Amino acid sequence: MRLPIHFLICARRFGVKLSADTGRRGVCGATMRLVQFCRRDQEGDVRVGVELEMGQGVVDLKDFDSSLPHTMKEFLETGERGMDCAHRALSSGQCVVPLPEVRLLPPVTDPEKVVCVGMNYRDHCLEQNAPIPEEPIIFSKFASAITGPFDDIKLPAESKEVDWEVELAFVIGRKGKHIKEEEALSYVAGFTVANDVSARDWQMRRNGKQWLLGKTFDSFCPLGPALVTTAALKDPHNLGIRCRVNGSTVQDSSTNQMIFKTEKLVAWVSQFVTLRPGDVFLTGTPPGVGVFRKPPVFLKRGVVVECEIDEIGVIRNTVI
CATH class of the missing domain: 2.30.30 (SH3 type barrels.)
Structure with a gap:
């Protein structure tokens, strides 16, 4: 053709x-x-x-x-x-x-690692009256949480407090360990959009308040729509980032609010583990999540969640 x-x-x-x-x-x-x-x-x-x-x-x-x-x-x-x-x-x-x-x-479906960063936006810390972290707060999701950019988010019977978190994600493109910060971007294949869907009851009150189980139910990591190579972005740390729930904007910020940027995160995590092609990083969320609203708001069946980042695109997922 x-x-x-x-x-x-x-x-x-x-x-x-x-x-x-x-x-x-x-x-x-x-x-x-x-x-x-x-x-x-x-x-x-x-x-x-x-x-x-x-x-x-x-x-x-x-x-x-x-x-x-x-x-x-x-x-x-x-x-x-x-x-x-x-x-x-x-x-x-x-x-x-x-x-x-x-x-x-999803741009990647079988990563060895899904690395997540908590409390990584200044305006999100202010939303909680929380101190600015002095080092990256790292947790994880299982790869089985990953779902497509337009696939459904499945509400688990085990949680009544499922929340949204729009995030800038990036994918590792080549193997590395003890990576220097000034060389870190050369290990990044590109950037994409993620929704770090979170069961707040399990994250904040259950299982010893460890975050893993509340973050890793099946379908709790919509990802996409594309892996935008690093060279295609003017500046990944100066992009508009927003989330809409049933058309109403609930999060609206910029990646310039990130405390620890891509280079720092790659260098930091590579101290502990070898990074490999396909590894996914979720870099934190801005303010506007449901749990900190007064009163709190959580996702219900039939709701449509849209996560958007300038120059990268939109993912759109229906809650079922």
Whole structure:
């Protein structure tokens, strides 16, 4: 399938930008929106693709080069070879799947680690009258919590206090341990949108007040819609970030409120564990969560939650 010239002109906006400043540019210099998807008539056949602008479709990288793997995690493990192939696929104008035939999946579905950061927005700390942390507060979700950008959030019978948290997430692109802060962005494949759905009763009162169980019910980590490569963002730490519940804005801030930015988080966590391609980091939420409203507000069946970050996109999940 050959695309008209205006398709190719738009696609060139996602071409490779070479830069000596790899610490800022990330794993590679390519400016792309990578997605994990399946065709609607081929559920279960996971593919990695590159999203074109203005709803023009998705370039199927496996169709372009059959030697490429099926999943995003495996694709990231191929390093520069995979990214170079993605660039060539974009430039070719071939292997485009029309958007109505695409079902977007989470950008990563099988990470070794889902690393989360608590209390990482200054305005969120002020909302709680809590002190600014002196070091990153780290917890985790299980990978089984991850769900797609437009999939349902399932209310568990075990909780009556399920809450929303829009977050900037990033994905590790190459293996590293004891990573220096000034080199940290070179280990990041890109950024995406997350909802750190939280069962506040389990987080704040049950199970010794440890956070894990309240954060990791199935479907409690909607992720997507795309993995936007680091080079495609002007500044990941100066983006508007917001959450809407049934169309009403409940969170509205900027990632410039982050206390510990991406570089610090990568360096900090890599002291303790080896980071690997596909590892997901959730970087904290701004104010406006339901538990601190007066009176508290929690998610109910039928509610639609939208999490949005400028330059990255929107995820939209219905509570069932």
